[in-house]
Structure formats: structure tokens, C-alpha cells
Amino acid sequence: MSTSLYPELWEIINTQQQFIALLVYQLSSIYANSKAPRPTDIADLDYQKMTVDELPKVVxxxxxxxxxxxxxxxxxxxxxxxxVQRRASSPTVSSAIHCPRCQAxxxxxxxxxxKSDNDQYLCKVCANLFNYKNRYTKEVIFQCPHCEKNLVKIKDRKGFDIYKCLNKACPYYKKRLKSLSKKELKQFKKNKSLFKMHYIYRNFDLTLSDLEAVPDFETKVRLNKIHSSPYVLGLILTYHVNYGLSAEKTAALMFDVHQLKISGQTIRNYARTxxxxxxxxxxxxxxxLSDQFCGDETYIRVQGKWHYIYFFFxxxxxxxxxxxxxxxxxxxxxxxAIHDVIRRFKQVPDALQxxxxxxxIYxxxxxxxxxxxxxxEVIQVIGLTNKDKVSQEYRPLKQIIERLNRTFKGNYKPLGGFHSGAGPLAHVTLFTTYFNFLRPHAKLEKNVPVLLPELNECPDMPQKWVKLLHMSENFIKKRQAS
Ligand SMILES: [Zn+2]
Ligand SMILES: [Zn+2]
Incomplete structure (x- = not known):
């Protein structure tokens, strides 16, 4: 064979390799998203490791x-x-940076x-070691409440940092070590990560005041962008939200029954507005409200991938x-999601469950x-059968939210998944509105959960939707005025 063919063959092999890599990537994505996420396997969750320790000393x-x-x-x-004497070749320290401890x-x-990308500094004056990004968190030191030794930051997790007491003489650690059975001790010696032995503190990035910021309802989206008459809009919402018909089916129904030509895309736009x-x-x-709430996650498909909806109820x-x-x-x-519940109370009730x-995560x-x-109190009902007393006592509550999830899924399934992130967000908001104000509930003697007298005056569902829209408009105006 002529050696002049080699470069060509080489190129063919290269292209094929790229193809294979692409296909493997696609296949793994298809595989990961082809099945509904499995309900959390109890064996995967190490409860023993999930204990939440008391707060550290903040110095x-x-x-x-x-x-x-x-x-x-x-x-x-x-x-x-x-x-500091610096060589001409070494990176300089920005003059904006000062030692957070002594202001040097x-x-x-x-x-x-x-290295300037991983910017850790040492102060020559006070010997303080600090990281520029976290320089303010360095102003406080977390100490173990059991041994008063400084905690060491061991991990950044999404949403929080983990601080650990590494002191082997710490009473907390010693007590934990004593409490292990012989079998557990053997396991522990083999694999230290199986057990939570040290005192741990999780420092969250999120602050309560971040959560308490009341959203601004200044709306960019104008209702008058909707060209249909209010009653037609009410009809569309009834079919699309109350009956869970897809935008396309709603469009077909609007034409077949009401002789109105509206595209599926227009209906999706209306839903969003x-x-x-x-x-x-x-x-x-x-x-x-009462003082009993339940929460659950359910999953939906968006652009072929699984996403989660968290309900609290x-x-x-x-x-x-x-x-x-x-x-x-x-x-x-x-x-x-929990904040959505507790922000409703001026004073969080003592018996809140x-x-x-x-x-x-809860x-x-x-x-x-x-x-x-x-x-x-957080009560975790685990698994599908009542293996423990808690699960037995609270299972009825768990079933209530599972029923809500089924109602949501029944309402969402005919929509056949979503093509963009804005779709499910709009849909779950409309579903919630429908569920709270418009949907009669069997357990409430066929009453809606929240009775709005204004809606009672409306003869049919489309007009209830229109009324609800007006009420919301007034609600926004009142909030903006106050
Ligand atoms: Zn300093
Ligand atoms: Zn300690």
C-alpha cells in the first residue's frame, strides 16, 4: 500500500472517532433521561450521616x-x-487588596x-492567611461547641460550606467512637467515610434576608397583548388548565366547537401571560392556614430532561x-419551598410540622x-410501607400530597412534556391558581379550598377565570400603592 494514503486514512479514523464520541454522549444522555428518576432509595441515603449537630461557637x-x-x-x-520583596517575574498583588485582619x-x-487565580494571601504583618473571595468569612471563626477547637472548612457544596472538627480528642468524636458496635467499628476502620464521627457545621450561602425580599410585581408583560376577548381567554384557560388539554388540542377544540382560529403557540403565549x-x-x-403541611417533589420532562417541582401543601x-x-x-x-410556607406566619407556630x-435536603x-x-418539626415518611411508627402515623398526610402530585401529573401528562423552561413554570403556576381557587375538592364537601365570594357570582368557569384575572390585577395595584 502506498504510504501516501496514510494521511487520508488517518483523517477517516479521526472523523469516525469523533462520531463515536458524539454517539456515546448522546446515548448516555438518552439513557439518563429515558426513565423517570427513581424515588430516592433509602439505602442510598445514609440517615446516620444526616444528623444535624448543634450550632458552633462563633468567635x-x-x-x-x-x-x-x-x-x-x-x-x-x-x-x-x-x-514583601517581589521578583520582577512574580505576579503582583492588586493594591485594592488589604489584610482583612490588620488592614495591611x-x-x-x-x-x-x-498563583493569582487561586488567590490565597499571607499577611507579613499579622501572619493572617486569607482567601480574597472569602476574606469576610475569615472575620469570624467557627469553633466546635464540644472542644472549642477551630473548625476546618472541608468542602464546598452547592448552597453551603461544610466545617468539621478534626480534633481526635474532641468529646463529640470520642463519644461517637464509643457508641459504635464491634461490627460497626470494623466497618469504620475499613471505610471511614461510612460514618459521621466528627462534629459538623454547615454554613449556608443563603441568608434569610435574601429569602425575605418581597418580589416586585412591576409587570412587563401586558394583558392587552391578548387579542382574544376576555370570554374566549376564559374558555381557553378552562380547557388548557382545568382539563389539562395540550395547547394544540385546545386550539383544535376552539376551532371545532367554537369556530375560532387560534394557534397552539398563541395559546402557550396566553398561558405564560x-x-x-x-x-x-x-x-x-x-x-x-392550619399547622400541618406536607411537601413532595414530582418530576416532569422539559426538553427531554427530567426536572423537579416542589410542592408544599x-x-x-x-x-x-x-x-x-x-x-x-x-x-x-x-x-x-419551605420559606413559601413559613413566610405566611407572623410568628411560626410552635407545633408547625x-x-x-x-x-x-429537608x-x-x-x-x-x-x-x-x-x-x-420535619417528619420524614420513608419508603412505601410503614416500617416505623412515624411512617405509620404520618402516612395519611404523605398520601394527601401524593394525591396532589397525581392530580398535577394527570393534569400535566396530556400536555406531553415541555419544550422550554418557561412552559412548566407557567403551567405549574396556573395549576396552583386553579387548584386553590377554582377546583372543587372532594374532601372539602366539593368546595374549593379558598372561597372567593366574587367568583361565586360568575355563572361559568370561563367567567371565573376572567374575574380572577381582574382580581389579581387589583391585588397587584393595591400592593404597588401600599
Ligand atoms: Zn494582617
Ligand atoms: Zn470538637
């Missing part, structure tokens, strides 16, 4: 003054402390690891209080609120 770092320290140095050694200027700061308008009323209506009054939507199941979303599944969210002085 403010002693503030120093670099000018005084320089004076002291001169006094003690007879020589002034010189700024950049001239006195070593770039500790010599209306969701935007009813959301303030739905989310901020002063609901009368008043188990007694049958009112949906939270309908968060996220790509992942994470602690931050759980914190926000949240019944949820076994997902550890325990972490509870820890977040405990750190902020808000206490409530």
Missing part, C-alpha cells in the same frame, strides 16, 4: 492594626518591617501559593403554598432555619 477574629504592629516590630527588633496594604501581602398575572395573587393571597385546608421548579433536587430549592419524604433545610432561629 469574632481579633481585629489588629498594622500600623501598631509595625511600630511594635520596630520597637522589638530595632529594624522596620520591610514590605498589598505591599505586605504574599501571594501564598504564587396569564400565569404572570395571577402569580402574585396565588402566591401572596392571605390564606387561612396545607394538608387540612388543601391549599398549595409552594410550587418551586428546578432542574435539580437541591437544598437551596428545599429551603425556598412539615411532613416530607426521606430526602435529606433535614438540611431545617438546619438552615434552626441557624436562623426558626424551629419547626
Amino acid at each position: 469574632e477574629m481579633e481585629k489588629l492594626d498594622y500600623k501598631e504592629l509595625l511600630q511594635e516590630h520596630l520597637h522589638q527588633t530595632g529594624k522596620p518591617l520591610k514590605p 496594604p498589598a505591599d505586605y501581602l504574599y501571594l501564598n501559593n504564587g 396569564v400565569a404572570h398575572w395571577v402569580q402574585p395573587l396565588t402566591d401572596y393571597y392571605p390564606y387561612e 396545607d394538608a387540612e385546608k388543601k391549599i398549595i403554598l409552594s410550587h418551586r421548579y428546578n432542574r435539580h433536587r437541591d437544598t437551596e430549592t428545599a429551603i425556598k 412539615l411532613v416530607v419524604d426521606g430526602n435529606p 433535614k438540611l433545610a431545617q438546619a438552615f432555619y434552626a441557624q436562623n432561629g426558626i424551629d419547626f
Whole structure:
């Protein structure tokens, strides 16, 4: 064979390799999203590791003054402390950076690891080691409440950092070690990561005031963008939301039954606009609540991938209080979903109970609120059978929210998945509005969960939707005026 063919063959092989890589990637994505996510497997969740420890001691770092320290140095050694000598080739320290402990200027700061992208600094004056990005968190030190040793930051997780007491002489650690059975001790020696032995503190990025910021309802989306008459809009919402017909089916029905030509895309646009308008009323209506709430996640497909919806629900009054939507199941979303419940109370009731599944994110969210002085009980109903007393007692509550999830799924399934992220968000908002204000509930003697007298005057569902839109508009105006 002529060697002149080699480059050509080489190119063919290369192209084929790229194709294979692409196909493998596609296949793995198809595989990951072909099946509904499995309900959290209890075996995967290490409950033993999920215990939430008491709060650490927070010690403010002693503030120093670099000018005084320089004076002291001169006094003690007879020589002034010189700024850091830098080679011409070494990276410079930005003059904007000061030592957070003693305020020494950049001239006195070593770039500790010599790299400016991972910016760790060492102060020559006070020997403080700090990271520029986290320089303020360095102003406080977390100490173990059991042994008072400084905690060490061991991990950044999405939403929080983990601090650990690494002291082997810590009473917490010693007590845990003693409590292990012989078998457990053997396991522990083999694989240390199986057990939570050390005191741990999770420091959340999120603050309560981030959550408490009341959204601004200044609306960019104008209702008058809707060209159909209010009654036609009400009809569309009835078919699309109450009966869960897809936008295309709703469009077909509007034509076949009412001789009105409206495209599926127009209906999707209407749904988005209306969701935007009813959301303030739905989310901020002063609901009368009980003190029993349950939460659950359900999953939906968006652009071929699984996404999660978090519901929190008043188990007694049958009112949906939270309908968060996220790509992942994470602690931050759980914190926000719980906030949707507790923000309704001026004073969080003592007996407040949240019944949820076994997902550890709710325990972490509870820890977040405990750190902020808000206490409530989280009751985890685990698995499908009553293996423990708690599960037995609270299963009826769990079933209530599972029923809500089924209702939502029944309502959403005919829509056949969503093509964009705005679709499910709009749909879950409309579903919540429908569920709270318009849908008669069997358990409430066929009454709707929230009775709005104004809606009673409306003869049919389309007019109820129109009325609800007006009420929401007034609700927004009133809030903006106050
Ligand atoms: Zn310093
Ligand atoms: Zn300790």
C-alpha cells in the first residue's frame, strides 16, 4: 500500500472517532433521561450521616492594626518591617487588596501559593492567611461547641460550606467512637467515610434576608397583548388548565366547537401571560392556614430532561403554598419551598410540622432555619410501607400530597412534556391558581379550598377565570400603592 494514503486514512479514523464520541454522549444522555428518576432509595441515603449537630461557637477574629504592629516590630527588633520583596517575574498583588485582619496594604501581602487565580494571601504583618473571595468569612471563626477547637472548612457544596472538627480528642468524636458496635467499628476502620464521627457545621450561602425580599410585581408583560376577548381567554384557560388539554388540542377544540382560529403557540403565549398575572395573587393571597403541611417533589420532562417541582401543601385546608421548579433536587430549592410556607406566619407556630419524604435536603433545610432561629418539626415518611411508627402515623398526610402530585401529573401528562423552561413554570403556576381557587375538592364537601365570594357570582368557569384575572390585577395595584 502506498504510504501516501496514510494521511487520508488517518483523517477517516479521526472523523469516525469523533462520531463515536458524539454517539456515546448522546446515548448516555438518552439513557439518563429515558426513565423517570427513581424515588430516592433509602439505602442510598445514609440517615446516620444526616444528623444535624448543634450550632458552633462563633468567635469574632481579633481585629489588629498594622500600623501598631509595625511600630511594635520596630520597637522589638530595632529594624522596620520591610514590605514583601517581589521578583520582577512574580505576579503582583492588586493594591485594592488589604489584610482583612490588620488592614495591611498589598505591599505586605504574599501571594501564598504564587498563583493569582487561586488567590490565597499571607499577611507579613499579622501572619493572617486569607482567601480574597472569602476574606469576610475569615472575620469570624467557627469553633466546635464540644472542644472549642477551630473548625476546618472541608468542602464546598452547592448552597453551603461544610466545617468539621478534626480534633481526635474532641468529646463529640470520642463519644461517637464509643457508641459504635464491634461490627460497626470494623466497618469504620475499613471505610471511614461510612460514618459521621466528627462534629459538623454547615454554613449556608443563603441568608434569610435574601429569602425575605418581597418580589416586585412591576409587570412587563401586558394583558392587552391578548387579542382574544376576555370570554374566549376564559374558555381557553378552562380547557388548557382545568382539563389539562395540550395547547394544540385546545386550539383544535376552539376551532371545532367554537369556530375560532387560534394557534397552539398563541395559546402557550396566553398561558405564560396569564400565569404572570395571577402569580402574585396565588402566591401572596392571605390564606387561612392550619399547622400541618406536607411537601413532595414530582418530576416532569422539559426538553427531554427530567426536572423537579416542589410542592408544599396545607394538608387540612388543601391549599398549595409552594410550587418551586428546578432542574435539580437541591437544598437551596428545599429551603425556598419551605420559606413559601413559613413566610405566611407572623410568628411560626410552635407545633408547625412539615411532613416530607426521606430526602435529606429537608433535614438540611431545617438546619438552615434552626441557624436562623426558626424551629419547626420535619417528619420524614420513608419508603412505601410503614416500617416505623412515624411512617405509620404520618402516612395519611404523605398520601394527601401524593394525591396532589397525581392530580398535577394527570393534569400535566396530556400536555406531553415541555419544550422550554418557561412552559412548566407557567403551567405549574396556573395549576396552583386553579387548584386553590377554582377546583372543587372532594374532601372539602366539593368546595374549593379558598372561597372567593366574587367568583361565586360568575355563572361559568370561563367567567371565573376572567374575574380572577381582574382580581389579581387589583391585588397587584393595591400592593404597588401600599
Ligand atoms: Zn494582617
Ligand atoms: Zn470538637
